[in-house]
Amino acid sequence: MSSALFCFNAACGARYGITDVLYNCPKCGGLLEARYDFGQPDVAALKKTWRARRTSNAPLDQSGVWRYREMFPFVDDSDHIVTLREGNTPLLSGPRAAQYGGLDAITFKHQGFNPTGSFKDNGMTGGVAQARRLGMQRVACVSTGNTSASMAAYASAGGLEPLIFIPNGNIAYGKLAQALEYGAKTFQVEANFDQILALVRMLAERLGIYLLNSINPFRIEGQKSIVIEMMDQRDWNPPDWIVLPGGNLGNISAFGKGLREMRELGLIPRLPRLAVVQAEGASPFYEYMQAKGAQPFRAQEHPETLATAIKIGDPVSWPKAQLEVETSNGVVERVSEQEIADAKAIIGRCGIGCEPASAATLAGIRKLTAAGVIARDADVVAVLTGNVLKDADYIYRYHTGQLKGPGDCPIHPNFGNKPIIVPNDAERIAALL
Ligand code: F0G
Numbered sequence: 001m002s003s004a005l006f007c008f009n010a011a012c013g014a015r016y017g018i019t020d021v022l023y024n025c026p027k028c029g030g031l032l033e034a035r036y037d038f039g040q041p042d043v044a045a046l047k048k049t050w051r052a053r054r055t056s057n058a059p060l061d062q063s064g065v066w067r068y069r070e071m072f073p074f075v076d077d078s079d080h081i082v083t084l085r086e087g088n089t090p091l092l093s094g095p096r097a098a099q100y101g102g103l104d105a106i107t108f109k110h111q112g113f114n115p116t117g118s119f120k121d122n123g124m125t126g127g128v129a130q131a132r133r134l135g136m137q138r139v140a141c142v143s144t145g146n147t148s149a150s151m152a153a154y155a156s157a158g159g160l161e162p163l164i165f166i167p168n169g170n171i172a173y174g175k176l177a178q179a180l181e182y183g184a185k186t187f188q189v190e191a192n193f194d195q196i197l198a199l200v201r202m203l204a205e206r207l208g209i210y211l212l213n214s215i216n217p218f219r220i221e222g223q224k225s226i227v228i229e230m231m232d233q234r235d236w237n238p239p240d241w242i243v244l245p246g247g248n249l250g251n252i253s254a255f256g257k258g259l260r261e262m263r264e265l266g267l268i269p270r271l272p273r274l275a276v277v278q279a280e281g282a283s284p285f286y287e288y289m290q291a292k293g294a295q296p297f298r299a300q301e302h303p304e305t306l307a308t309a310i311k312i313g314d315p316v317s318w319p320k321a322q323l324e325v326e327t328s329n330g331v332v333e334r335v336s337e338q339e340i341a342d343a344k345a346i347i348g349r350c351g352i353g354c355e356p357a358s359a360a361t362l363a364g365i366r367k368l369t370a371a372g373v374i375a376r377d378a379d380v381v382a383v384l385t386g387n388v389l390k391d392a393d394y395i396y397r398y399h400t401g402q403l404k405g406p407g408d409c410p411i412h413p414n415f416g417n418k419p420i421i422v423p424n425d426a427e428r429i430a431a432l433l
Contacts, residue, residue, distance in 0.1 A: 002037045003074045005217060008320060018074055019134060023201070023215045031320055033257065034074050034217045043266050046070060050232060064088035065125050065225040068232075071261065072126065072221035080132040082158035084115035086125050087225055091233050091381070094350035100343070101362050102369030104377050107239070108347070109230050112354055112387030116178060119226060119251060119385045120150035126222025127212045128154040136210040138163055140203070142196040143213075144247065144309045145175030146386055151212050152182035163209060165189055165196050170308055172355070172391035193248075194299065194314035214250025215316050223251060224258030230381060231268055238272040241374055244383040245360040246276035246285055246332070247310035249321035251385070256324025272381075274330035275374070276321065277364030279305035279357075281406050283334040285318055289325065290332070304406035306394060307340055309357035309386060331373055337405035338412065339363035341398050345415035348395075353388030 005016040009030030016022055022032055050068055053061035060066040060078060064087015075081060091107050098106040111119035124147075131139050139155050140163040141147050148164040148171075155162035162184035166176065170192070179186050189196045197213065204211040212219060231238060238259075244251055252274060262268045278286045282303035288295070300313035315321070325332060335343075343366065344359030361382035368374040388395070397403035400418050403411040422429050 003034060005032045006035050007031075008033050021134060021210070023211055031215070031317065032217045033320075034072070034221050036073055038261075038265060041070065041265060047232070047236065047267070059083050059085070062088075063125065064229050065122050065222050068225050068228045071228055071258070072224060074218060074221060075129050075133060077133065081125065081129045082132070082154050083125055084121065084153065084157060086114050086121035087229055089113040089226075089229070091230070092352055094347065094352055097346050097350050097352075097362055100346045101365040101380075102376060103365065103374070103380055105379075106362075106365070107381045108352060108384050109226065109381050110352065110354070110384045111226065112358070112384055112390075116146075116150045116153045116182075117174075117387035117390055118146035118150060119223065119383070120146045121154070122225050123214065123219035123221075123223035123250070123254065124150040124154045124212065127151075127216050127219040128158050128160065130216075130218040131155075131160060131210045131212065132158055134210065137161060138207075138209045139212050140165065140200055140209045141212045142166070142193060142200045143171070144193055144311055145171035146309055146390070147213065148184065148186070149175045149178035149182070152179045152184035156183045161185070163187070165200050167192050167196060170311065172308060173393060174390040192303065193312050194303075197314075197316070213316075214248055214253075220250060220254045220257065223254030224261070226251075226383070227255050227258040228262065231262060236268055238268050238270055239379040239381045240272060241275055241378055241380045242272045242383065243275040243277065243361045243365055243380060245307075245310055245357045245385055246278045246321065247282070247312045247315065247357065249276070249285060249315040249317040251383075252276050252324055253317045253320035256320070256328060260327065271328050274325055274328040275364060275368060276325060276330070276332045277360040278332070278334045279307050279310055279340060279360060280334050280336050281305040282311050282313060284313055285315060285321060286332045286334040288318065289322070305340075306337055306403070306405055306411075307356035307360060308391075309355060310360065331368065333364040333367055335360055335363035335367065337409065338414075339366070341403060341411045342414050345398065345413075345417075347384070348388065349415065352384070354384040355386035355388065355390040356394055358384040358386050
């Protein structure tokens, strides 16, 4: 099957080889994407094969990414693939969260069940496969934490050297700890995410290091598997809405591409609507979409949010995100720090839990149902992008009333659950129960 890289910018549309080391179109600077000549596959047979692979003991079949390898056939030799059995993440229902969000029911697709605890693993296994195929020795990324944790794991597992660049003091400890544990050379840079990305791109080019940020089209290919697996788990019935948090906007780009491809191949009958939720202090995409073409895309110079995973002011993939939101008749919403914190506590009380950025989904849903954009009886899947343990500090501060947002703005623990300090005295403890 033929596969190639194409410039995403429709006015350019330049084509490049699948093994060209490119992150942007050399002709026009546009984003790149992988495309395939899928032909006309037997869709029923494909679905059967994917289902059968769930019972296989072969590592690639056990991967919730590579099980669907026919949908991203860019790898020519499966020996290049490194799998930690990524994907295979559950769909969970959360009645209490549904009620909070103004819905009859809600389903969470919990990507925090991945090997390194975030959705980045779905994409990273794709990016690392391509790095190994290209014979790269070193891989690099700038990250708000999850990409770096994931890249460190997959690179180390695959015998590559991981180089990580993170904004100093702005990532959750759980994520930094993972990068160190998985053996990445880690640089904490005195700059924000967007500034560091420019720096790393320059260094990668100069030193022949392979860049594994989501601008890398093979990361996006791997991340498509999240929606493919979601549809498989739902017996190929798309929901009305898929809601996800937006930072650098790679994930929405991957979801949209995956869904469009499934629709074109006849794997699903229609496209779900996509809703992207940003944090108020880091919402350049929201502002741009709100203006409906009246103003050009403007980066936010000083993004601010406690949801550090999505603290990004200049998201590289915004043109792809725009296409996917528009194609799916989707929406973009933004939510406050208080709204994120409370929604997160509610997801926790469902026994599910997630990291702050992930909770932007439920906070956004609550606003969108109140505004009548999402109907109460809609079939909604919210994507929880990261594990609850990624940012334990945030949780402790929230529940003990010590959480402060940007500008030292206090966050009220509306659903706080403070630990109770007691003496070693059964009577006094019994009196409290
Ligand atoms: N949720 C979590 C937990 C994330 O880590 C990220 C991004 C997002 C949502 C947003 O996804 O960027 O594709 O729109 N984290 C990146 C990182 C930027 O470096 O780990 P996006």
